[in-house]
Amino acid sequence: MPQKPSRKYKYRFPWRSGNQFELLVDGPQFFSVMLNDIQQARHYILLEMYLVSPGEVCQRFFNALLDAANRDIKVYVLLDAFGSRSLDQESKNKLSHENIHLVFYNPFQPYKHKLRLFRDHRKLLVIDGNSAYVGGAGFIDQFDSRHEPRLNWRENMVKIKGENVLQWQALFKDNWQRWSDIPVTLIETECDLYSQKGRVSMTSGPDFLEIKRSFINHVNNAQHRLWMSTAYFAPSRKLRRALRRAALRGIDVRLLIPGPITDHPMARYIAQHYYSRMLLDGIRIFEYQPRFMHAKLVLCDNWTSIGSCNIDRWNLRWNLDANQEIDDTAFTDSVIAMFENDFGQSTEITLEKWRRRSLLNKIKIIFWAYMIRFADTLLTRFKIIRHWKDIRKQDKRK
Numbered sequence: 001m002p003q004k005p006s007r008k009y010k011y012r013f014p015w016r017s018g019n020q021f022e023l024l025v026d027g028p029q030f031f032s033v034m035l036n037d038i039q040q041a042r043h044y045i046l047l048e049m050y051l052v053s054p055g056e057v058c059q060r061f062f063n064a065l066l067d068a069a070n071r072d073i074k075v076y077v078l079l080d081a082f083g084s085r086s087l088d089q090e091s092k093n094k095l096s097h098e099n100i101h102l103v104f105y106n107p108f109q110p111y112k113h114k115l116r117l118f119r120d121h122r123k124l125l126v127i128d129g130n131s132a133y134v135g136g137a138g139f140i141d142q143f144d145s146r147h148e149p150r151l152n153w154r155e156n157m158v159k160i161k162g163e164n165v166l167q168w169q170a171l172f173k174d175n176w177q178r179w180s181d182i183p184v185t186l187i188e189t190e191c192d193l194y195s196q197k198g199r200v201s202m203t204s205g206p207d208f209l210e211i212k213r214s215f216i217n218h219v220n221n222a223q224h225r226l227w228m229s230t231a232y233f234a235p236s237r238k239l240r241r242a243l244r245r246a247a248l249r250g251i252d253v254r255l256l257i258p259g260p261i262t263d264h265p266m267a268r269y270i271a272q273h274y275y276s277r278m279l280l281d282g283i284r285i286f287e288y289q290p291r292f293m294h295a296k297l298v299l300c301d302n303w304t305s306i307g308s309c310n311i312d313r314w315n316l317r318w319n320l321d322a323n324q325e326i327d328d329t330a331f332t333d334s335v336i337a338m339f340e341n342d343f344g345q346s347t348e349i350t351l352e353k354w355r356r357r358s359l360l361n362k363i364k365i366i367f368w369a370y371m372i373r374f375a376d377t378l379l380t381r382f383k384i385i386r387h388w389k390d391i392r393k394q395d396k397r398k
Helices: 025-040 056-070 089-093 112-113 165-176 210-220 237-248 266-273 275-280 311-320 329-344 351-357 358-381 388-394
Strands: 018-026 045-048 075-080 100-105 124-127 130-136 157-164 198-203 225-229 254-256 284-288 296-301 303-307 319-327 344-350
Touching: 018 025, 018 165, 018 329, 025 056, 025 130, 025 157, 025 319, 045 165, 045 225, 045 254, 056 075, 056 089, 056 100, 075 165, 124 165, 124 275, 130 165, 130 303, 130 319, 157 165, 157 296, 157 319, 165 198, 165 319, 198 210, 210 237, 210 275, 210 303, 210 319, 225 329, 237 254, 237 275, 254 266, 254 329, 275 351, 284 329, 296 329, 303 329, 319 388
Parallel strands: 045 075, 075 100, 225 254, 254 284
Antiparallel strands: 018 157, 018 198, 045 124, 124 130, 130 157, 198 319, 225 296, 284 344, 296 303, 303 319
């Protein structure tokens, strides 16, 4: 029998009907749709992005934003200072326009080194209050390389229309006002009503651990299926316990994570540190083979959570993230089809196969497991990590 959550949490955004969600798979598909919407903008564009780097993808979007500004569209761009650190002055100059307002989240300040770990990891595009795009992609060529398309990172975005767009708009505005004195001027528009149900959940912040709480609650109440994909898997003890309990009571629990192709090899060994116990408890593990699996998505029965949040304890502790939660049968069907296609391109790690792994692999897993424990202890003992509330002192009033 599914376990009932022991406590009810109050979430910032309630569930809303009247939405339409479309799953967009991989950069060549979702970037073209996003750019087309930017070209059709009539009033304003809100962009919040973590990973931005000079290249063809960045140039395409910056040119589109500049064209919108030339049409007298108000453009508000909030970039994470670390994630966009490779932007050169030429790229920034493309956004030098009276209708474009560019702000950086948590810029580097040597005397405030304790705050550098806190980052804005969200990926959000809102256009005219009518449509929004949320997922895990950044403006880098790895998501849509025209030179090496076979190596494109595997990623998803979801296109949102309806009531939930206003929730994303409010989330952007709240974050923007903490880092800029420039007011966000929006034109009120009425959203078209659709049939699907959804809400926005977020992390981190003093009280914003909604993604983790919602995920655990759904895991504890799962009845049939729990499938998840993540680029970096290093769950907290509470998350691991919830996943194991779900598998032990007969739920189809599957984990889809990167295989040999990854941007951080150590992250793969950190994830593999948890394999033995999970396999013993009946969790099925799939390593994606063709490309780097960067997608962040959880499917639990008829509930889906898709956005920027990875399933790792550092992501939940230090990053400002947000996910779109969806409860809709038709959308679930599209997610199931996507997962089944990805599972078909993956290698399943069975317990027997895992026990036959090489000695070198075992040594690397042990090494990185101890390194992570050491880092956690070091950061905590020497108070390198401050409470989230400290970063709020570094907002527009700094």
